Amino acid sequence: MSEQQTITLYPSRQFKDNARAALQDGELRTSLRTAMDYLMAKRLSAFPDGDELATLRTLGETIRQRCLAKLPELLEKLEAQLTVNGVQVHWAETTEQANEIIHDLIARRGGTLAVKGKSMVSEETELNHYLEARGVTAVESDMGEYIVQLAGEKPTHIIMPAIHKTKAHIAQLFHDKLPDTPYTEDVDSLIRIGRNALRDLYLKADVGLSGVNFAVAETGTLCLVENEGNGRMCTTVPDMHIAITGIEKVVEKLTDVVPLYSLLTRSAIGQPITTYFNMISSPRKTGEKDGPREVHLVLLDNGRSQAYADEQLRKTLQCIRCGACMNHCPVYTRIGGHAYGTTYPGPIGEIISPHMLGLENTKDLPTASSLCGACGEVCPVKIPIPEMLMRLREEEQRPAGEVVAHPLRGQGAAHTGKEALAWRTWRGLFGQPGAYKLFGWAATRLRGLTPPGQLGWTQNHVPLKPAAKTLHQLVRERDAARR
Amino acid sequence: MQPNHVAIPASGRARPTDVYFFGTCLLDLFLPEAGMDAITLLENLDLCVHFPQAQSCCGQPAYTSGHPNEARVVARAQLALFPNDWPIVVPSGSCGGMMKHHWPRLFAGEPEQALAEALAARVVELSDFLLNVLDFHPQDRGLPTRVAVHTSCGARREMNVHVTSWALVDRLANVERVVHDHESECCGFGGTFSVKHPDIAGAMVADKAASLQHSGALEFVTADAGCLLNINGKLAKDGERVFAGKHLATFLLERTGDKA
Numbered sequence: 166m167s168e169q170q171t172i173t174l175y176p177s178r179q180f181k182d183n184a185r186a187a188l189q190d191g192e193l194r195t196s197l198r199t200a201m202d203y204l205m206a207k208r209l210s211a212f213p214d215g216d217e218l219a220t221l222r223t224l225g226e227t228i229r230q231r232c233l234a235k236l237p238e239l240l241e242k243l244e245a246q247l248t249v250n251g252v253q254v255h256w257a258e259t260t261e262q263a264n265e266i267i268h269d270l271i272a273r274r275g276g277t278l279a280v281k282g283k284s285m286v287s288e289e290t291e292l293n294h295y296l297e298a299r300g301v302t303a304v305e306s307d308m309g310e311y312i313v314q315l316a317g318e319k320p321t322h323i324i325m326p327a328i329h330k331t332k333a334h335i336a337q338l339f340h341d342k343l344p345d346t347p348y349t350e351d352v353d354s355l356i357r358i359g360r361n362a363l364r365d366l367y368l369k370a371d372v373g374l375s376g377v378n379f380a381v382a383e384t385g386t387l388c389l390v391e392n393e394g395n396g397r398m399c400t401t402v403p404d405m406h407i408a409i410t411g412i413e414k415v416v417e418k419l420t421d422v423v424p425l426y427s428l429l430t431r432s433a434i435g436q437p438i439t440t441y442f443n444m445i446s447s448p449r450k451t452g453e454k455d456g457p458r459e460v461h462l463v464l465l466d467n468g469r470s471q472a473y474a475d476e477q478l479r480k481t482l483q484c485i486r487c488g489a490c491m492n493h494c495p496v497y498t499r500i501g502g503h504a505y506g507t508t509y510p511g512p513i514g515e516i517i518s519p520h521m522l523g524l525e526n527t528k529d530l531p532t533a534s535s536l537c538g539a540c541g542e543v544c545p546v547k548i549p550i551p552e553m554l555m556r557l558r559e560e561e562q563r564p565a566g567e568v569v570a571h572p573l574r575g576q577g578a579a580h581t582g583k584e585a586l587a588w589r590t591w592r593g594l595f596g597q598p599g600a601y602k603l604f605g606w607a608a609t610r611l612r613g614l615t616p617p618g619q620l621g622w623t624q625n626h627v628p629l630k631p632a633a634k635t636l637h638q639l640v641r642e643r644d645a646a647r648r
Numbered sequence: 649m650q651p652n653h654v655a656i657p658a659s660g661r662a663r664p665t666d667v668y669f670f671g672t673c674l675l676d677l678f679l680p681e682a683g684m685d686a687i688t689l690l691e692n693l694d695l696c697v698h699f700p701q702a703q704s705c706c707g708q709p710a711y712t713s714g715h716p717n718e719a720r721v722v723a724r725a726q727l728a729l730f731p732n733d734w735p736i737v738v739p740s741g742s743c744g745g746m747m748k749h750h751w752p753r754l755f756a757g758e759p760e761q762a763l764a765e766a767l768a769a770r771v772v773e774l775s776d777f778l779l780n781v782l783d784f785h786p787q788d789r790g791l792p793t794r795v796a797v798h799t800s801c802g803a804r805r806e807m808n809v810h811v812t813s814w815a816l817v818d819r820l821a822n823v824e825r826v827v828h829d830h831e832s833e834c835c836g837f838g839g840t841f842s843v844k845h846p847d848i849a850g851a852m853v854a855d856k857a858a859s860l861q862h863s864g865a866l867e868f869v870t871a872d873a874g875c876l877l878n879i880n881g882k883l884a885k886d887g888e889r890v891f892a893g894k895h896l897a898t899f900l901l902e903r904t905g906d907k908a
């Protein structure tokens with residue numbers, strides 16, 4: 166795209182400001198609420214049998230945990246099997262390395278145009294930017310991603326990148342950005358306009374880029390789940406296909422894919438199955454009439470091994486990126502994806518971003534949850550998201566100097582002497598019956614002195630005022646009266 | 649969605665003669681009347697209610713704020729207060745969830761682990777206890793009314809007892825229970841969440857308060873002190889003078905005509 170995308174690195178530093186702005190955007194609030202209500206209802210209708218859902222979630226969890234337990238072994242096996250199949254495997258520890266690898270591959274062919282299927286990992290590496298700066302144009306072909314790219318934005322949802330946009334937004338965008346396009350709010354026409362704009366690109370593109378939903382170690386197969394057929398075009402029409410994914414996406418066997426796929430599409434948008442399910446096992450073989458001549462897979466770490474090293478936090482990597490946690494999150498529903506300032510928004514973003522960007526850049530994310538548990542309740546692979554959030558809160562409160570077995574990047578980022586002192590005081594008062602009794606006595610006697618401003622509380626509430634007598638006192642008085 | 653089954657405490661569901669009452673710090677300091685109402689309800693059902701005077705807090709505020717060490721000190725101070733094998737009744741789903749599900753984790757590998765686990769197994773949330781252990785059928789002596797029920801997320805997702813408040817309200821002959829919009833959604837309390845992220849928490853509680861107000865109910869009930877303080881505090885801030893919520897225990901006691 167010719168437009169310069171406006172992307173700020175690590176805007177999560179401004180999470181609270183972003184959230185405030187989003188909360189004041191009435192149109193955004195309405196479209197998010199409507200969309201999330203729709204997605205929640207769709208998911209519910211896709212799982213009519215609660216027992217089946219429970220069984221399937223347990224199965225999904227078991228599969229993901231087994232695969233993660235064997236991760237190093239499975240990655241080796243995947244590489245070996247893909248190599249046998251003729252797919253070249255590349256390893257990247259950082260986003261920079263991943264971008265370099267991909268750019269080198271494209272540059273080697275003298276390529277200048279890449280067409281992309283949906284890939285959140287490439288959003289993570291900000292690949293489009295990187296390529297753009299080096300003379301390679303990467304065009305998104307997923308309709309949602311295309312819209313977001315045209316608008317110079319980032320996706321606000323991992324499954325529905327443009328969910329924050331109304332029909333009118335898109336009509337205006339196409340009218341402004343695409344030559345000779347009349348303004349229309351008719352959805353079918355809008356889709357047709359977008360598709361036509363993309364059609365030619367597949368034929369012209371030097372390279373097709375895509376993500377991967379499941380990489381099967383046993384067979385060396387890259388599975389790609391999609392609805393628009395654009396993923397198939399990207400991975401079959403251009404001469405070179407480069408797939409990029411995170412190291413955690415590997416599964417052991419082909420049979421592991423079946424329940425995970427079912428959980429993915431039903432949890433994400435309540436679909437029993439997607440329109441396209443691509444299984445990519447090799448480049449074009451001799452005698453075959455189509456398919457790319459070269460297939461590459463880039464496996465990215467980008468902080469995943471930090472989560473992996475810790476037994477509890479490893480569960481974060483069970484994620485199959487269905488987006489159900491954000492659809493059900495009361496916080497996401499009110500602020501949308503942009504406010505998080507990270508590639509992955511919502512509950513999964515709150516628990517994975519600290520590993521990718523460090524707690525120093527994400528410190529407001531683990532606390533941006535009421536711990537209501539809606540996310541954990543719907544997660545198809547049963548990631549205990551609230552538990553992960555609490556653990557991350559602990560690590561960002563832990564003094565930076567404290568030595569622990571698996572230190573996280575940015576440990577202590579939210580630690581302040583003031584808050585630590587407040588909790589020590591609380592411990593002193595509530596941890597000893599004598600002190601607590603005195604505290605209760607003093608709080609009730611001095612209730613007239615209740616401060617009118619109580620940090621963030623009084624922004625939305627009348628001040629909390631202690632009762633005239635504590636329950637302890639009331640019980641004591643009644644016991645005395647009975648004697 | 650989760651099946652609506654009700655968790656059965658490990659101590660069994662036999663009707664006891666005695667119970668412990670763990671009042672929780674929020675109730676103790678801000679809503680003591682609701683605590684007394686709960687105790688009175690239980691006593692009216694011929695139970696001997698024991699309120700250990702040395703109790704303070706389950707430790708949840710620090711635990712969910714990333715300070716488990718502080719939480720452990722406070723939780724530890726509660727462990728010796730319930731020596732007899734009686735149920736520990738807690739009039740709050742989230743505190744009950746803390747004691748039942750998080751105490752065992754908090755004390756994992758600590759000398760008190762076995763004790764914490766044993767206590768956790770005896771913890772039972774008030775509405776669950778009233779319905780499923782006591783099979784309480786309140787005699788409704790009140791005038792006809794309509795109420796909405798807000799269930800705390802702790803009760804709903806950790807204790808699995810959101811159906812119990814509904815069931816108790818439904819046993820009141822003159823009370824119509826109305827459903828409110830997005831009933832299962834969180835009210836935005838979340839302990840320190842409402843202090844650290846007041847903008848987001850404010851939007852959540854505003855929506856919850858509005859949907860309760862527009863539900864057609866004349867008042868709302870909840871069995872969680874945190875939610876109650878949150879929603880009522882918001883309604884009061886907005887100048888609402890008529891519509892408010894009360895603790896389920898207070899409501900039940902009023903309906904039975906036993907509230908002094």
Ligand code: SF4
Nearest residue numbers: 484485487488490544
């Ligand atoms: S954390 Fe669970 S619910 Fe959220 S995207 Fe990942 S798999 Fe889906």
